[in-house]
Amino acid sequence: MSGPNSALVVGGGLAGITAAIGLAQRGTRVTLLEARPRLGGATYSFQRDSLTADTGQHVLLRCYSRYQELLARLGASDDIAIQDRLDVPVISPHHRPTRLRRGLHGPAPLHLLPALAGYRALPTADRIRAVLAASALRGVDPDDPASDAITFGAWLRRHGQTPAAVDRLWGLLCIAALNIVPEQASLALAARVFRTGLLDDVRAGDIGVPRVPLSRLHDAPARQTFARLGIGLHTGERVRGISESGPGLTVRTDTGEVDADAVVLAVPHAAAARLAPAAAVPDQRWNELGDAAIVNVHVLYDRPVTALPFAAVLGSGSWWVFDRTEAAGAAHGQYLVSSLSAAQELIGTPTEEIRTRHLSALAAVFPAARNASVVDSFVTREPRATFRQGAGTGALRPPAATRWPSLALAGAWTATGWPDTMEGAVRSGLAAVETLATSFKPQAQTREVIA
Template sequence: MSITPEPRRAPPTGIAPVAVVGGGLAGISAAIALAEAGCPVTLYEARPRLGGATYSFQRGGLTVDNGQHVFLRCCTAYRGLLERIGGTALVDLQSRFDVRVLGTAGRAGRLRRAALPGPLHFVPALAGYRLLGPGDRIQALRGSIALGRLDPADPLLDTVTFGRWLAAHGQRAPVRQALWELLAVAALNTGVDDAALGPAVKVFKTALLGRPDAADLGIPLVPLGELHDTAARAAITRRGGAVRLSAKVTAIEPGPAVIVDGARVEASAVVVATRHEQAAKLVPAGAAPGQDRWSGLDASPIINVHAVYDRPVMRVPFVAVTGSPVQWVFDKTRVAGLRGGQYLAVSVSVADTWIDRPTADLREVFVPALRSVFPAARRARMTDFFVTRERRATFRQAPGSGALRPQSATRWPGLYLAGAWTDTGWPDTMEGAVRSGLHAAHLVRQHVRDQESAP
């Protein structure tokens, strides 16, 4: 799959703009790539903002991200998008992968890569991981070696769970919980017993068992809305593209054309960059192979628990937690604009248990859990507590899901799909979304060139 934007060309004359439907990262990436190539493009988004599932809102004087989104150094397509929208200086990228992990009963560990070539760079981290006993550390190392021999593109890996593979390779419960589950849940939004082996192998092999710097974590220094809405919108228009917000596309017709707010708009090509549920309704019946099976991708929820204290209770920018309802905790004080105290965001993936629970119930669970994780919280006063919910945060990356993911091209000339749910070769992540948008833009350019050269 191509992840390089087309070189800039002179704008074609006499052709309708390409219509990009959906203003998430896939649609943004497609629109920027097309505009950079000199192709007229209009991005349509039904909401009054860009960013899709990565956005910000205002609450009590704070700028709140709906959820914490991170990336890795190996996410080259997303990092390229940041560069094109002028966002490189607006994120912090670790110089070396380093994650502090808090366990139960005051136990703590640290996963920090060594200055060694891959995959040896991760051996010292596992060998010194204090949340595992000596025997389990050896098993973790053996499991990593066996995992590195697998090919994530092997279709057989889409038929078995990661948990089943771990059990077959001697990974006991402590290793599963304190290592594999900790990382897989954050990356896949699916537990190891439900996750397909293929995407799990892709994550671990690319991030932890490949280049030594691949897993270095990147975290935004500004609200997501500043990156994925304000900066992205400016990048599109600066290159000559158009963005229409609060513009709902309800149908795609032969031509191709899109129906926007009841009006037919001709297009030289159409990129559908919405969630798979919406795409299934927009794409005409029979236009895309396997369209009737996209609903089988299902969805996996994420919640974010937001807790504001009158004083600092966590001393580091973020931590991972195991053996607790709390999974990953991020200090959002500076990003949100809080002037005093500390604002923590707790990211909870695979949130099926929590997604429909009232906020009052979640408070009864997570406030004591945070006090257990951070003893300083016992002496602090909580000034605000709220929850954001993404019911369909990602598709559920279970066995069989890989076979349901469609290619970008459809049976209709000029109609293409984009989104992290398409067959990107990556799990449902920001990186996958950006790659899908770039690939769709590449196919559109080929289609437009063919149309221009047709007699």
């Protein structure tokens, strides 16, 4: 099934990039419209003096198979460094350094026993109970609506997890993966993360970090791939509406109207609620998903303060810090980026207060930072970094298909079964392509395409 003769993709994030490439490879004539001047959606970079800084720190797991396939299509696979084995240094101003490091042998989930046995941030009794909880988590079906109806925190309490275990183990990973605390997180999404990433396959949880800024990972390679496949690209083109027009659809932009056989609407959920016609999607409960914030603190020191490529930090809340010196092109010193997830309370906090507080937090875990000079420091805020992945959100996430066979939805917020991650975004783009391929009825030649 080749799908439509022509298609418009609205939105140039990872979902839109994936959909555009997938449709073009099926022989569809594709044009992508993006309101911003760049591709990549939330994964982008900007220049600050000599640094090429990312707005936020994005990582992947080895189990992000569809995302890695996209990188291969973009010719960017070599720009990701994936660990040989899961190994997360965990540091704290209040505890001795420890690490979560999987074993080299043994079937899943036994490969995690060394990681939990050696995790000194928890008392021995809590480590034993964590092993039992991990075993029980393998029995949770991420696709069962009943799993989505309760919180991960409630499930953990029922399985004997102490507040310390929730804070220093489960919460450390849950907040990083879902951008929400366990007491609010959907059990279904938590089970997807822990089962797929850690419990069902030995190597699935190995962490990958981009070697280059995100714009070099997504924007530039996507443009080159579009040119090779003949995909039309119009950035700075804001879409205002979508309507039926004869056998196809009409997309209205600030500069005029464009007709196509099919449309993929690959924008954030709030924008999709404004653009998706009620006749095509009468149930738009996804507008109730809400947003979850991430705040990133960037610090350039005049000298190296840590040898760790990244680390998870325990303290007042948990956060992760990454060494981005080489990736950002810093010629001197060390450039660290801290990612503070589930950061709704910080979004409105003055920048100077965040900066001052976080410099103290870095000095508390990296003693060398106390004698280093801060060359530059700044804060980036992502108030809508992800949708709010709480209990009950599964029922709000729509499928790719709509009542109009020629209109498909895409975005990590759609019903992929995955959290709001790069993998989820790519899977949604693939789902939109399959939806159009199976539901679309070939129409007459397109009446107009943007030149």
